[in-house]
Amino acid sequence: SPLTVSVETQAASIEEINKRHPMxxxxxxxxxxxxxxxxxxxxxxxxxxxxNIQE
Structure with missing residues (x-):
């Protein structure tokens, strides 16, 4: 499904980001x-x- 592809693409782009910017x-x-x-x-x-719970 398109959703699966977008999640995989997002994960790949996140891995690329990780190589440069761990934070x-x-x-x-x-x-x-x-x-x-x-x-x-x-x-x-x-x-x-x-x-917040106490307020």
Missing amino acids: TMLVAKVQFLLLHHPSLLILLDFYLNPL
Whole structure:
């Protein structure tokens, strides 16, 4: 399917980025995970702002 091709292409381009900019690779991995697992955004938000729960 087109989606599979785009994911593979994205992964290949991310690997190219990784060779030059390891930090960009980390950001790209996080963005990729959040895109496919939105619930992680809630965990990330809690990790970055633990006081939100108490407010």
